[in-house]
Amino acid sequence: MQRLSVILIKEWREALRNKMVLFGVIFLPLFLVAFSVYMVIQGGDTDDPIAQIVLFNTSLMYFLLLPAIIPLAIAVYSIVGEKEQATLEPLLATPISDLELFLGKALASVIPALAINWISFGVFLGATRLFVGSVPLQTLTSPWIASIFGLAPLLALFSVLVTMLVSSRASDARAAYQFSSFAILPGIIPLIVYSSRKTLVNLMLVGIEAAVLLVISAVLLYFAIRVFRREQILTRWK
Amino acid sequence: MITTEGLTRRFGDLVAVDRLDLDVRKGEIFGFLGPNGAGKTTTIRMLAALIAPTSGTAEIAGKQLGAANREIHRRVGVLTETPGLYRRLSAWDNLVFFAKLYRVTDPAGQAERYLKLFDLWDRRDAPAGSYSKGMRQKLAIARALLHEPEILFLDEPTASLDPEAAKVVRETIERLRSKERTIFLCTHNLDEADRLCDRVALFNTRLIKVGEPAAMREEMYGRRTVIHLVDPRPGIEDALNLPFVKKIDRIDEALVVSLNDPERENPLLVERLVELGVGIRYVNELRMSLEDLYLDLMEDGDATA
Numbered sequence: 182m183q184r185l186s187v188i189l190i191k192e193w194r195e196a197l198r199n200k201m202v203l204f205g206v207i208f209l210p211l212f213l214v215a216f217s218v219y220m221v222i223q224g225g226d227t228d229d230p231i232a233q234i235v236l237f238n239t240s241l242m243y244f245l246l247l248p249a250i251i252p253l254a255i256a257v258y259s260i261v262g263e264k265e266q267a268t269l270e271p272l273l274a275t276p277i278s279d280l281e282l283f284l285g286k287a288l289a290s291v292i293p294a295l296a297i298n299w300i301s302f303g304v305f306l307g308a309t310r311l312f313v314g315s316v317p318l319q320t321l322t323s324p325w326i327a328s329i330f331g332l333a334p335l336l337a338l339f340s341v342l343v344t345m346l347v348s349s350r351a352s353d354a355r356a357a358y359q360f361s362s363f364a365i366l367p368g369i370i371p372l373i374v375y376s377s378r379k380t381l382v383n384l385m386l387v388g389i390e391a392a393v394l395l396v397i398s399a400v401l402l403y404f405a406i407r408v409f410r411r412e413q414i415l416t417r418w419k
Numbered sequence: 420m421i422t423t424e425g426l427t428r429r430f431g432d433l434v435a436v437d438r439l440d441l442d443v444r445k446g447e448i449f450g451f452l453g454p455n456g457a458g459k460t461t462t463i464r465m466l467a468a469l470i471a472p473t474s475g476t477a478e479i480a481g482k483q484l485g486a487a488n489r490e491i492h493r494r495v496g497v498l499t500e501t502p503g504l505y506r507r508l509s510a511w512d513n514l515v516f517f518a519k520l521y522r523v524t525d526p527a528g529q530a531e532r533y534l535k536l537f538d539l540w541d542r543r544d545a546p547a548g549s550y551s552k553g554m555r556q557k558l559a560i561a562r563a564l565l566h567e568p569e570i571l572f573l574d575e576p577t578a579s580l581d582p583e584a585a586k587v588v589r590e591t592i593e594r595l596r597s598k599e600r601t602i603f604l605c606t607h608n609l610d611e612a613d614r615l616c617d618r619v620a621l622f623n624t625r626l627i628k629v630g631e632p633a634a635m636r637e638e639m640y641g642r643r644t645v646i647h648l649v650d651p652r653p654g655i656e657d658a659l660n661l662p663f664v665k666k667i668d669r670i671d672e673a674l675v676v677s678l679n680d681p682e683r684e685n686p687l688l689v690e691r692l693v694e695l696g697v698g699i700r701y702v703n704e705l706r707m708s709l710e711d712l713y714l715d716l717m718e719d720g721d722a723t724a
Protein backbone atom coordinates (compact mmCIF):
# COMPACT_ATOMS: atom_id res chain seq x y z
CA MET A 182 0.00 0.00 0.00
CA GLN A 183 3.06 2.27 -0.21
CA ARG A 184 1.95 3.04 -3.75
CA LEU A 185 -1.35 4.29 -2.38
CA SER A 186 0.36 7.25 -0.73
CA VAL A 187 2.29 7.91 -3.97
CA ILE A 188 -1.02 8.08 -5.87
CA LEU A 189 -2.59 10.30 -3.20
CA ILE A 190 0.25 12.81 -3.28
CA LYS A 191 0.23 12.92 -7.09
CA GLU A 192 -3.53 13.43 -7.15
CA TRP A 193 -3.32 16.34 -4.74
CA ARG A 194 -0.39 17.89 -6.59
CA GLU A 195 -2.39 17.82 -9.79
CA ALA A 196 -5.53 19.12 -8.10
CA LEU A 197 -3.62 22.08 -6.66
CA ARG A 198 -2.60 23.05 -10.19
CA ASN A 199 -6.12 22.80 -11.60
CA LYS A 200 -8.11 26.04 -11.34
CA MET A 201 -11.46 24.30 -11.77
CA VAL A 202 -10.73 21.94 -8.90
CA LEU A 203 -9.35 24.73 -6.73
CA PHE A 204 -12.53 26.71 -7.30
CA GLY A 205 -14.66 23.84 -6.01
CA VAL A 206 -12.33 22.96 -3.15
CA ILE A 207 -11.43 26.41 -1.82
CA PHE A 208 -13.82 29.07 -3.10
CA LEU A 209 -17.03 27.13 -2.48
CA PRO A 210 -16.30 26.26 1.19
CA LEU A 211 -15.15 29.84 1.83
CA PHE A 212 -18.33 31.17 0.31
CA LEU A 213 -20.56 28.77 2.23
CA VAL A 214 -18.82 29.48 5.55
CA ALA A 215 -19.12 33.23 4.98
CA PHE A 216 -22.77 32.88 4.02
CA SER A 217 -23.50 30.65 7.05
CA VAL A 218 -21.87 33.12 9.40
CA TYR A 219 -23.82 35.94 7.76
CA MET A 220 -27.09 34.08 8.38
CA VAL A 221 -26.20 33.44 12.00
CA ILE A 222 -25.34 37.12 12.46
CA GLN A 223 -28.70 38.02 10.91
CA GLY A 224 -30.34 35.65 13.43
CA GLY A 225 -28.42 37.28 16.26
CA ASP A 226 -29.79 40.67 15.24
CA THR A 227 -33.40 39.54 15.67
CA ASP A 228 -35.23 39.01 18.94
CA ASP A 229 -37.22 36.10 17.52
CA PRO A 230 -35.70 32.85 18.95
CA ILE A 231 -37.44 30.72 16.27
CA ALA A 232 -35.88 32.79 13.50
CA GLN A 233 -32.49 32.34 15.17
CA ILE A 234 -32.96 28.55 15.28
CA VAL A 235 -34.14 28.41 11.67
CA LEU A 236 -31.17 30.42 10.42
CA PHE A 237 -28.67 28.41 12.46
CA ASN A 238 -30.17 25.10 11.29
CA THR A 239 -30.08 26.24 7.68
CA SER A 240 -26.42 27.16 8.10
CA LEU A 241 -25.66 23.68 9.40
CA MET A 242 -27.16 22.15 6.24
CA TYR A 243 -24.23 23.46 4.21
CA PHE A 244 -21.90 21.15 6.08
CA LEU A 245 -23.82 18.20 4.67
CA LEU A 246 -23.58 19.59 1.16
CA LEU A 247 -19.85 20.30 1.18
CA PRO A 248 -18.75 16.66 1.67
CA ALA A 249 -20.83 15.72 -1.38
CA ILE A 250 -19.80 18.63 -3.59
CA ILE A 251 -16.03 18.73 -2.95
CA PRO A 252 -15.25 15.12 -4.00
CA LEU A 253 -17.21 15.67 -7.18
CA ALA A 254 -14.76 18.31 -8.37
CA ILE A 255 -11.67 16.30 -7.43
CA ALA A 256 -12.87 12.90 -8.68
CA VAL A 257 -14.14 14.18 -12.03
CA TYR A 258 -10.81 15.76 -12.93
CA SER A 259 -8.86 12.89 -11.41
CA ILE A 260 -10.45 10.36 -13.77
CA VAL A 261 -11.42 12.39 -16.82
CA GLY A 262 -8.06 14.15 -16.52
CA GLU A 263 -6.26 10.79 -16.83
CA LYS A 264 -8.32 10.04 -19.91
CA GLU A 265 -7.74 13.43 -21.50
CA GLN A 266 -4.00 13.22 -20.90
CA ALA A 267 -3.84 9.53 -21.96
CA THR A 268 -1.97 8.72 -18.76
CA LEU A 269 -3.96 5.64 -17.79
CA GLU A 270 -2.02 3.19 -19.93
CA PRO A 271 1.45 4.17 -18.63
CA LEU A 272 0.00 4.15 -15.13
CA LEU A 273 -1.46 0.68 -15.57
CA ALA A 274 1.84 -0.56 -17.02
CA THR A 275 3.42 -0.07 -13.58
CA PRO A 276 3.16 -2.78 -10.91
CA ILE A 277 0.34 -0.90 -9.18
CA SER A 278 -2.64 -3.11 -8.34
CA ASP A 279 -6.14 -2.28 -9.54
CA LEU A 280 -7.23 -1.90 -5.91
CA GLU A 281 -4.39 0.51 -5.09
CA LEU A 282 -5.35 2.66 -8.07
CA PHE A 283 -9.02 2.60 -7.14
CA LEU A 284 -8.41 3.41 -3.47
CA GLY A 285 -5.88 6.09 -4.39
CA LYS A 286 -8.39 7.84 -6.61
CA ALA A 287 -11.26 7.47 -4.13
CA LEU A 288 -9.34 8.56 -1.03
CA ALA A 289 -7.74 11.47 -2.87
CA SER A 290 -11.26 12.90 -3.14
CA VAL A 291 -12.76 11.77 0.18
CA ILE A 292 -9.92 12.86 2.51
CA PRO A 293 -9.75 16.53 1.43
CA ALA A 294 -13.55 16.70 1.26
CA LEU A 295 -13.89 15.65 4.89
CA ALA A 296 -10.91 17.68 6.07
CA ILE A 297 -12.18 20.84 4.36
CA ASN A 298 -15.73 20.22 5.58
CA TRP A 299 -14.70 19.80 9.19
CA ILE A 300 -12.26 22.70 9.08
CA SER A 301 -15.01 24.86 7.54
CA PHE A 302 -17.36 23.74 10.31
CA GLY A 303 -14.74 24.70 12.91
CA VAL A 304 -14.26 28.09 11.23
CA PHE A 305 -18.04 28.55 11.18
CA LEU A 306 -18.34 27.80 14.91
CA GLY A 307 -15.38 30.07 15.68
CA ALA A 308 -16.82 32.90 13.59
CA THR A 309 -20.27 32.42 15.17
CA ARG A 310 -18.75 32.71 18.64
CA LEU A 311 -16.77 35.75 17.55
CA PHE A 312 -19.63 37.66 15.95
CA VAL A 313 -22.66 36.44 17.91
CA GLY A 314 -21.03 35.84 21.27
CA SER A 315 -21.82 32.13 21.66
CA VAL A 316 -22.75 29.01 19.74
CA PRO A 317 -26.42 28.17 20.34
CA LEU A 318 -25.95 24.73 21.84
CA GLN A 319 -29.67 24.07 21.99
CA THR A 320 -29.65 24.15 18.18
CA LEU A 321 -26.40 22.29 17.64
CA THR A 322 -28.00 19.05 18.78
CA SER A 323 -26.62 15.50 18.74
CA PRO A 324 -28.40 14.63 15.43
CA TRP A 325 -26.52 17.51 13.82
CA ILE A 326 -23.22 16.43 15.34
CA ALA A 327 -23.92 12.85 14.18
CA SER A 328 -24.78 14.14 10.71
CA ILE A 329 -21.72 16.32 10.31
CA PHE A 330 -19.27 13.76 11.68
CA GLY A 331 -21.03 10.46 10.92
CA LEU A 332 -23.12 11.05 7.84
CA ALA A 333 -20.64 13.33 6.06
CA PRO A 334 -18.09 10.52 5.34
CA LEU A 335 -20.89 8.43 3.83
CA LEU A 336 -22.08 11.36 1.76
CA ALA A 337 -18.52 11.88 0.50
CA LEU A 338 -18.11 8.17 -0.26
CA PHE A 339 -21.40 8.05 -2.15
CA SER A 340 -20.46 11.15 -4.13
CA VAL A 341 -17.03 9.73 -5.03
CA LEU A 342 -18.39 6.35 -6.12
CA VAL A 343 -21.08 7.92 -8.31
CA THR A 344 -18.53 10.30 -9.83
CA MET A 345 -16.02 7.52 -10.49
CA LEU A 346 -18.61 5.37 -12.22
CA VAL A 347 -19.93 8.26 -14.30
CA SER A 348 -16.42 9.52 -15.15
CA SER A 349 -15.34 6.10 -16.36
CA ARG A 350 -17.97 6.45 -19.10
CA ALA A 351 -17.68 10.17 -19.78
CA SER A 352 -15.30 11.59 -22.33
CA ASP A 353 -15.11 15.13 -20.97
CA ALA A 354 -15.08 16.69 -17.55
CA ARG A 355 -18.17 18.87 -18.05
CA ALA A 356 -20.39 15.95 -18.98
CA ALA A 357 -19.04 13.92 -16.06
CA TYR A 358 -19.66 16.84 -13.73
CA GLN A 359 -23.23 17.28 -14.89
CA PHE A 360 -24.14 13.61 -14.70
CA SER A 361 -22.43 13.18 -11.32
CA SER A 362 -24.08 16.17 -9.72
CA PHE A 363 -27.10 14.14 -8.61
CA ALA A 364 -24.69 12.59 -6.08
CA ILE A 365 -25.33 15.61 -3.84
CA LEU A 366 -29.02 14.65 -3.47
CA PRO A 367 -28.54 12.63 -0.23
CA GLY A 368 -26.92 15.71 1.29
CA ILE A 369 -30.10 17.70 0.59
CA ILE A 370 -32.44 15.20 2.28
CA PRO A 371 -32.09 16.73 5.79
CA LEU A 372 -32.73 20.15 4.22
CA ILE A 373 -35.90 18.85 2.54
CA VAL A 374 -37.06 17.20 5.76
CA TYR A 375 -36.37 20.31 7.78
CA SER A 376 -38.01 22.62 5.23
CA SER A 377 -41.15 20.45 5.17
CA ARG A 378 -41.55 21.25 8.89
CA LYS A 379 -42.93 17.72 9.42
CA THR A 380 -40.09 16.67 11.65
CA LEU A 381 -36.82 18.03 12.99
CA VAL A 382 -33.52 16.45 12.09
CA ASN A 383 -33.36 13.58 14.56
CA LEU A 384 -31.08 10.64 15.26
CA MET A 385 -33.46 8.12 13.70
CA LEU A 386 -33.58 10.06 10.46
CA VAL A 387 -29.78 10.32 10.42
CA GLY A 388 -29.51 6.58 11.18
CA ILE A 389 -31.92 5.63 8.40
CA GLU A 390 -30.13 7.83 5.89
CA ALA A 391 -26.77 6.41 6.97
CA ALA A 392 -28.05 2.84 6.58
CA VAL A 393 -29.51 3.54 3.14
CA LEU A 394 -26.32 5.27 2.04
CA LEU A 395 -24.25 2.34 3.31
CA VAL A 396 -26.27 -0.18 1.30
CA ILE A 397 -26.23 1.93 -1.88
CA SER A 398 -22.53 2.65 -1.45
CA ALA A 399 -21.79 -1.07 -1.04
CA VAL A 400 -23.55 -1.76 -4.36
CA LEU A 401 -21.76 1.15 -6.04
CA LEU A 402 -18.44 -0.02 -4.59
CA TYR A 403 -18.96 -3.46 -6.10
CA PHE A 404 -19.52 -1.96 -9.55
CA ALA A 405 -16.74 0.62 -9.18
CA ILE A 406 -14.18 -2.07 -8.33
CA ARG A 407 -15.31 -4.05 -11.37
CA VAL A 408 -14.98 -0.96 -13.56
CA PHE A 409 -11.50 -0.28 -12.18
CA ARG A 410 -9.92 -3.41 -13.64
CA ARG A 411 -7.00 -2.94 -16.02
CA GLU A 412 -8.68 -4.72 -18.86
CA GLN A 413 -11.91 -2.76 -18.39
CA ILE A 414 -10.08 0.55 -18.24
CA LEU A 415 -8.08 -0.11 -21.40
CA THR A 416 -10.77 -1.68 -23.50
CA ARG A 417 -14.10 -0.32 -22.26
CA TRP A 418 -13.49 3.19 -20.93
CA LYS A 419 -14.28 5.88 -23.46
CA MET B 420 13.26 -12.74 -24.11
CA ILE B 421 9.75 -12.73 -25.58
CA THR B 422 8.22 -16.00 -26.69
CA THR B 423 4.63 -16.38 -27.75
CA GLU B 424 2.71 -19.42 -28.92
CA GLY B 425 -0.64 -19.09 -30.62
CA LEU B 426 -1.28 -15.76 -28.90
CA THR B 427 -4.78 -14.66 -29.86
CA ARG B 428 -7.01 -11.81 -28.81
CA ARG B 429 -10.62 -11.38 -29.81
CA PHE B 430 -12.96 -8.51 -29.08
CA GLY B 431 -16.37 -10.08 -29.56
CA ASP B 432 -16.40 -11.35 -33.12
CA LEU B 433 -13.37 -9.31 -34.12
CA VAL B 434 -10.04 -11.13 -34.12
CA ALA B 435 -7.42 -8.47 -33.34
CA VAL B 436 -4.43 -10.82 -33.05
CA ASP B 437 -4.54 -14.27 -34.57
CA ARG B 438 -2.29 -17.11 -33.37
CA LEU B 439 0.89 -15.10 -33.04
CA ASP B 440 4.10 -17.11 -32.69
CA LEU B 441 7.13 -14.93 -31.92
CA ASP B 442 10.60 -15.37 -30.55
CA VAL B 443 12.34 -12.09 -29.77
CA ARG B 444 15.97 -12.38 -28.67
CA LYS B 445 17.70 -10.63 -25.83
CA GLY B 446 19.42 -7.39 -26.77
CA GLU B 447 17.87 -6.95 -30.20
CA ILE B 448 15.76 -4.15 -31.58
CA PHE B 449 12.78 -5.98 -32.97
CA GLY B 450 10.53 -4.14 -35.38
CA PHE B 451 6.85 -5.03 -35.40
CA LEU B 452 5.46 -3.64 -38.62
CA GLY B 453 1.93 -3.47 -39.86
CA PRO B 454 -0.76 -1.12 -41.11
CA ASN B 455 -3.13 0.83 -38.88
CA GLY B 456 -5.59 -1.51 -37.21
CA ALA B 457 -3.33 -4.52 -37.72
CA GLY B 458 -3.38 -5.36 -34.00
CA LYS B 459 0.07 -4.00 -33.07
CA THR B 460 -1.11 -2.04 -30.04
CA THR B 461 -3.22 -4.98 -28.87
CA THR B 462 -0.14 -7.18 -29.17
CA ILE B 463 1.93 -4.75 -27.09
CA ARG B 464 -0.83 -4.56 -24.49
CA MET B 465 -0.89 -8.34 -24.23
CA LEU B 466 2.90 -8.64 -24.04
CA ALA B 467 3.06 -5.91 -21.38
CA ALA B 468 0.43 -7.80 -19.36
CA LEU B 469 -2.10 -5.00 -19.67
CA ILE B 470 -4.82 -7.09 -21.27
CA ALA B 471 -5.21 -10.84 -21.27
CA PRO B 472 -5.01 -12.97 -24.40
CA THR B 473 -8.13 -14.88 -25.38
CA SER B 474 -5.96 -17.92 -26.01
CA GLY B 475 -2.31 -18.87 -26.42
CA THR B 476 0.67 -18.45 -24.12
CA ALA B 477 3.57 -16.07 -23.76
CA GLU B 478 6.74 -15.82 -21.72
CA ILE B 479 8.02 -12.31 -21.13
CA ALA B 480 11.49 -11.83 -19.60
CA GLY B 481 11.28 -15.37 -18.25
CA LYS B 482 7.86 -14.85 -16.66
CA GLN B 483 4.66 -16.53 -17.72
CA LEU B 484 1.99 -14.13 -18.96
CA GLY B 485 -1.09 -14.38 -16.78
CA ALA B 486 0.66 -16.10 -13.89
CA ALA B 487 3.23 -13.41 -13.07
CA ASN B 488 1.80 -10.19 -14.48
CA ARG B 489 3.06 -7.90 -11.72
CA GLU B 490 6.55 -9.32 -12.16
CA ILE B 491 6.23 -8.64 -15.89
CA HIS B 492 5.22 -5.04 -15.13
CA ARG B 493 8.44 -4.68 -13.14
CA ARG B 494 10.55 -6.01 -16.01
CA VAL B 495 9.07 -4.15 -18.96
CA GLY B 496 8.78 -0.50 -19.88
CA VAL B 497 6.05 0.78 -22.16
CA LEU B 498 5.99 3.87 -24.34
CA THR B 499 2.40 4.24 -25.44
CA GLU B 500 1.30 5.76 -28.72
CA THR B 501 0.74 9.15 -27.07
CA PRO B 502 3.29 10.28 -24.45
CA GLY B 503 0.66 10.20 -21.68
CA LEU B 504 2.23 12.74 -19.32
CA TYR B 505 0.63 14.66 -16.49
CA ARG B 506 0.65 18.01 -18.23
CA ARG B 507 0.22 20.15 -15.11
CA LEU B 508 3.07 18.40 -13.31
CA SER B 509 6.70 19.20 -14.00
CA ALA B 510 8.93 16.77 -15.86
CA TRP B 511 10.64 16.09 -12.54
CA ASP B 512 7.34 15.32 -10.75
CA ASN B 513 6.24 13.08 -13.61
CA LEU B 514 9.41 10.99 -13.41
CA VAL B 515 9.63 10.83 -9.61
CA PHE B 516 5.98 9.75 -9.44
CA PHE B 517 6.55 6.84 -11.79
CA ALA B 518 9.89 5.93 -10.19
CA LYS B 519 8.10 5.60 -6.86
CA LEU B 520 5.37 3.46 -8.38
CA TYR B 521 8.08 1.16 -9.73
CA ARG B 522 9.73 1.27 -6.30
CA VAL B 523 13.05 2.39 -7.75
CA THR B 524 15.65 2.51 -4.96
CA ASP B 525 16.61 6.14 -5.58
CA PRO B 526 13.69 7.82 -7.40
CA ALA B 527 15.22 11.30 -7.37
CA GLY B 528 18.63 10.03 -8.55
CA GLN B 529 17.11 7.99 -11.34
CA ALA B 530 14.91 10.90 -12.47
CA GLU B 531 17.98 13.15 -12.55
CA ARG B 532 19.96 10.58 -14.51
CA TYR B 533 17.39 10.26 -17.28
CA LEU B 534 16.55 13.96 -17.43
CA LYS B 535 20.24 14.63 -17.99
CA LEU B 536 20.61 11.75 -20.45
CA PHE B 537 17.81 13.14 -22.60
CA ASP B 538 18.90 16.78 -22.26
CA LEU B 539 15.80 17.79 -20.30
CA TRP B 540 17.52 18.66 -17.03
CA ASP B 541 17.44 22.43 -17.58
CA ARG B 542 13.65 22.34 -18.07
CA ARG B 543 12.94 19.84 -15.30
CA ASP B 544 10.70 22.22 -13.34
CA ALA B 545 8.59 23.25 -16.33
CA PRO B 546 5.15 21.64 -16.65
CA ALA B 547 5.22 18.73 -19.09
CA GLY B 548 2.38 20.44 -20.95
CA SER B 549 4.73 23.26 -21.93
CA TYR B 550 7.16 20.86 -23.65
CA SER B 551 7.44 20.49 -27.42
CA LYS B 552 6.22 17.21 -28.94
CA GLY B 553 9.76 15.88 -29.27
CA MET B 554 10.59 16.76 -25.67
CA ARG B 555 7.40 15.09 -24.45
CA GLN B 556 8.27 11.96 -26.35
CA LYS B 557 11.77 11.96 -24.85
CA LEU B 558 10.29 12.44 -21.39
CA ALA B 559 7.91 9.54 -22.01
CA ILE B 560 10.82 7.34 -23.09
CA ALA B 561 12.70 8.40 -19.94
CA ARG B 562 9.67 7.40 -17.88
CA ALA B 563 9.58 3.98 -19.55
CA LEU B 564 13.26 3.48 -18.67
CA LEU B 565 13.26 4.65 -15.04
CA HIS B 566 13.12 1.16 -13.57
CA GLU B 567 15.74 -0.19 -15.99
CA PRO B 568 13.42 -2.64 -17.75
CA GLU B 569 14.77 -5.67 -19.54
CA ILE B 570 12.27 -5.12 -22.35
CA LEU B 571 11.17 -1.78 -23.72
CA PHE B 572 7.98 -1.64 -25.77
CA LEU B 573 7.80 1.39 -28.03
CA ASP B 574 4.45 1.94 -29.73
CA GLU B 575 4.82 4.27 -32.72
CA PRO B 576 7.46 6.44 -31.03
CA THR B 577 7.80 8.89 -33.93
CA ALA B 578 4.21 9.01 -35.14
CA SER B 579 2.87 12.57 -35.31
CA LEU B 580 6.32 14.07 -34.74
CA ASP B 581 7.88 16.53 -37.18
CA PRO B 582 11.03 15.25 -38.98
CA GLU B 583 13.37 17.01 -36.57
CA ALA B 584 11.69 15.65 -33.44
CA ALA B 585 11.43 12.21 -35.05
CA LYS B 586 15.18 12.28 -35.69
CA VAL B 587 15.83 13.14 -32.04
CA VAL B 588 13.67 10.21 -30.92
CA ARG B 589 15.33 7.82 -33.40
CA GLU B 590 18.76 8.87 -32.14
CA THR B 591 17.52 8.29 -28.60
CA ILE B 592 16.40 4.76 -29.47
CA GLU B 593 19.75 4.12 -31.12
CA ARG B 594 21.49 5.21 -27.90
CA LEU B 595 19.42 2.74 -25.92
CA ARG B 596 20.70 -0.19 -27.92
CA SER B 597 22.33 -2.49 -25.39
CA LYS B 598 23.10 -6.15 -25.00
CA GLU B 599 21.04 -6.20 -21.84
CA ARG B 600 17.92 -4.53 -23.17
CA THR B 601 15.48 -5.78 -25.77
CA ILE B 602 13.51 -3.16 -27.67
CA PHE B 603 10.20 -4.08 -29.25
CA LEU B 604 9.49 -1.31 -31.73
CA CYS B 605 6.01 -1.06 -33.12
CA THR B 606 5.90 1.18 -36.16
CA HIS B 607 4.61 1.75 -39.64
CA ASN B 608 7.53 3.99 -40.43
CA LEU B 609 9.42 1.52 -42.58
CA ASP B 610 12.48 3.66 -43.12
CA GLU B 611 12.83 3.96 -39.35
CA ALA B 612 12.47 0.20 -38.92
CA ASP B 613 15.05 -0.42 -41.65
CA ARG B 614 17.55 1.86 -39.95
CA LEU B 615 17.02 0.74 -36.38
CA CYS B 616 15.90 -2.86 -36.28
CA ASP B 617 17.99 -6.00 -36.17
CA ARG B 618 14.98 -8.04 -37.17
CA VAL B 619 11.45 -7.16 -38.21
CA ALA B 620 8.13 -8.95 -38.22
CA LEU B 621 5.49 -8.06 -40.76
CA PHE B 622 2.12 -8.37 -39.16
CA ASN B 623 -1.49 -7.83 -40.12
CA THR B 624 -3.67 -9.54 -37.51
CA ARG B 625 -1.48 -12.55 -38.09
CA LEU B 626 2.25 -12.88 -38.58
CA ILE B 627 3.27 -12.67 -42.22
CA LYS B 628 7.06 -12.87 -42.07
CA VAL B 629 9.97 -12.46 -39.63
CA GLY B 630 13.63 -11.88 -40.37
CA GLU B 631 16.53 -9.47 -40.81
CA PRO B 632 15.53 -6.72 -43.26
CA ALA B 633 18.52 -7.36 -45.54
CA ALA B 634 18.02 -11.12 -45.55
CA MET B 635 14.31 -10.74 -46.22
CA ARG B 636 15.03 -8.42 -49.13
CA GLU B 637 17.58 -10.84 -50.54
CA GLU B 638 15.21 -13.74 -50.16
CA MET B 639 12.40 -11.85 -51.85
CA TYR B 640 14.26 -10.05 -54.60
CA GLY B 641 17.75 -11.57 -54.77
CA ARG B 642 20.69 -9.21 -55.33
CA ARG B 643 20.65 -6.98 -58.35
CA THR B 644 23.23 -4.78 -60.03
CA VAL B 645 22.25 -1.81 -62.15
CA ILE B 646 24.59 -0.90 -64.98
CA HIS B 647 23.98 2.49 -66.59
CA LEU B 648 25.29 2.44 -70.16
CA VAL B 649 26.52 5.26 -72.39
CA ASP B 650 25.16 3.64 -75.54
CA PRO B 651 22.70 0.87 -74.81
CA ARG B 652 22.71 -0.91 -78.14
CA PRO B 653 20.11 -3.61 -78.90
CA GLY B 654 21.02 -7.22 -78.16
CA ILE B 655 23.49 -6.39 -75.45
CA GLU B 656 21.54 -8.57 -72.98
CA ASP B 657 22.34 -11.66 -75.08
CA ALA B 658 26.03 -10.81 -75.14
CA LEU B 659 26.04 -10.53 -71.36
CA ASN B 660 24.48 -13.92 -70.83
CA LEU B 661 27.28 -15.25 -68.61
CA PRO B 662 26.81 -18.48 -66.61
CA PHE B 663 26.41 -16.70 -63.24
CA VAL B 664 23.82 -14.19 -64.52
CA LYS B 665 20.35 -15.22 -63.34
CA LYS B 666 18.30 -12.64 -65.19
CA ILE B 667 18.73 -9.40 -67.14
CA ASP B 668 16.10 -6.67 -67.48
CA ARG B 669 16.43 -3.40 -69.35
CA ILE B 670 15.09 -0.20 -67.86
CA ASP B 671 15.67 2.75 -70.22
CA GLU B 672 19.45 3.08 -70.58
CA ALA B 673 20.22 0.69 -67.73
CA LEU B 674 20.54 -3.04 -67.36
CA VAL B 675 19.30 -4.68 -64.17
CA VAL B 676 21.25 -7.90 -63.64
CA SER B 677 20.21 -10.47 -61.00
CA LEU B 678 23.24 -12.12 -59.40
CA ASN B 679 24.08 -14.45 -56.54
CA ASP B 680 27.37 -12.90 -55.46
CA PRO B 681 27.75 -9.34 -56.79
CA GLU B 682 31.06 -8.76 -54.96
CA ARG B 683 32.69 -11.48 -57.10
CA GLU B 684 30.56 -11.25 -60.23
CA ASN B 685 30.32 -7.46 -60.80
CA PRO B 686 33.98 -7.13 -61.95
CA LEU B 687 33.45 -9.98 -64.44
CA LEU B 688 30.36 -8.26 -65.83
CA VAL B 689 32.16 -4.94 -66.20
CA GLU B 690 35.12 -6.72 -67.85
CA ARG B 691 32.76 -8.33 -70.37
CA LEU B 692 31.12 -4.99 -71.20
CA VAL B 693 34.53 -3.40 -71.73
CA GLU B 694 35.47 -6.28 -74.04
CA LEU B 695 32.28 -5.57 -76.02
CA GLY B 696 33.26 -1.91 -76.22
CA VAL B 697 30.18 -0.70 -74.34
CA GLY B 698 30.58 2.56 -72.44
CA ILE B 699 29.61 2.45 -68.75
CA ARG B 700 28.42 5.52 -66.93
CA TYR B 701 28.27 3.88 -63.51
CA VAL B 702 27.42 0.68 -61.68
CA ASN B 703 25.45 0.35 -58.47
CA GLU B 704 23.48 -2.13 -56.46
CA LEU B 705 19.69 -1.98 -56.72
CA ARG B 706 18.51 -1.86 -53.13
CA MET B 707 14.85 -2.58 -52.68
CA SER B 708 13.50 -0.69 -49.73
CA LEU B 709 11.80 -2.29 -46.78
CA GLU B 710 8.75 -0.44 -48.02
CA ASP B 711 8.84 -2.40 -51.31
CA LEU B 712 9.18 -5.62 -49.37
CA TYR B 713 6.42 -4.64 -46.95
CA LEU B 714 3.99 -3.68 -49.68
CA ASP B 715 4.67 -6.83 -51.67
CA LEU B 716 4.35 -9.08 -48.64
CA MET B 717 1.25 -7.33 -47.37
CA GLU B 718 -0.29 -7.74 -50.82
CA ASP B 719 0.57 -11.44 -50.75
CA GLY B 720 -0.74 -11.65 -47.19
CA ASP B 721 -4.03 -10.06 -48.24
CA ALA B 722 -4.24 -12.39 -51.18
CA THR B 723 -3.73 -15.48 -49.05
CA ALA B 724 -5.87 -14.25 -46.14
